[in-house]
Amino acid sequence: MDQARLSARHFLGSVTALRVATLIVLFLAWEAVAASGWLFEGVVPSSFKIGAALWDLLTSGAFYSNIELTLGEAAISVVLGAGAGIAVGLALGRSRFAGTAFEPYLHYLAPTPKIVFLPILLVLFGIGPGSKIAMGTLSCFFPMALSVASGVRQVDPVLLRVGHSFNLGRVAMIRKIYLPALVPPIATGLKLGLGVAIIGCLLAEIKMSNRGLGFLIMQYYSQFRIPYMYAALIVAFAVAALGNALIARFVRLPGR
Numbered sequence: 346m347d348q349a350r351l352s353a354r355h356f357l358g359s360v361t362a363l364r365v366a367t368l369i370v371l372f373l374a375w376e377a378v379a380a381s382g383w384l385f386e387g388v389v390p391s392s393f394k395i396g397a398a399l400w401d402l403l404t405s406g407a408f409y410s411n412i413e414l415t416l417g418e419a420a421i422s423v424v425l426g427a428g429a430g431i432a433v434g435l436a437l438g439r440s441r442f443a444g445t446a447f448e449p450y451l452h453y454l455a456p457t458p459k460i461v462f463l464p465i466l467l468v469l470f471g472i473g474p475g476s477k478i479a480m481g482t483l484s485c486f487f488p489m490a491l492s493v494a495s496g497v498r499q500v501d502p503v504l505l506r507v508g509h510s511f512n513l514g515r516v517a518m519i520r521k522i523y524l525p526a527l528v529p530p531i532a533t534g535l536k537l538g539l540g541v542a543i544i545g546c547l548l549a550e551i552k553m554s555n556r557g558l559g560f561l562i563m564q565y566y567s568q569f570r571i572p573y574m575y576a577a578l579i580v581a582f583a584v585a586a587l588g589n590a591l592i593a594r595f596v597r598l599p600g601r
Contacts (some may be wrong), residue, residue: 372392390572398573411560422484426481430487481542492531562578
């Protein structure tokens with residue numbers, strides 16, 4: 346037992362050391378490229394300039410009003426997209442006929458870049474937050490629906506027979522049998538859906554908006570304030586990473 350623990354600690358220590366070494370190598374490589382002058386001046390700024398720009402953003406009140414808008418759009422998109430995806434995934438997974446008839450459409454449309462739908466969404470919802478939320482919802486829907494549909498087909502048949510033996514209705518079967526068994530697929534769909542929902546909202550803001558994190562990124566690019574552009578991108582990455590970490594933490598307890 347002690348030997349197993351020592352082996353596990355050695356493995357985790359090696360993984361941590363490799364991760365730290367990778368970050369150090371990437372940092373040194375970035376700094377070397379920034380100082381070399383190989384690229385056009387300012388394209389790869391020093392990480393210290395990016396850090397200063399990040400601090401400037403985080404201490405700016407105007408920045409928080411923009412990121413608050415983007416976070417609100419992404420949160421609503423995830424709720425709507427995940428809810429619709431779970432409902433459609435359950436319907437397609439439980440019905441062989443519906444799954445065979447309609448699921449191919451999801452597989453064909455899922456890889457399609459959702460930005461091609463932006464003109465339609467702008468016509469339907471205007472240039473306000475509605476079109477951004479619709480873009481995020483559309484992006485989140487497909488991974489959730491496909492993940493849940495696949496998970497429904499993998500539910501243990503014994504559980505289904507137990508539910509039928511207790512004469513559970515459709516709603517009770519979904520609530521007591523399917524949803525508890527679908528925690529891992531739902532978690533996977535949420536992780537994928539959150540990332541693409543944020544990307545969808547940012548893309549919509551970049552293309553047509555005067556507020557939001559995507560608008561800020563495009564504005565800094567057009568003004569060639571590259572350190573600030575990288576700083577805003579770091580914030581976007583951090584938001585997505587934090588959201589995935591919260592999802593993993595939240596679904597782990599019910600999953601047990």
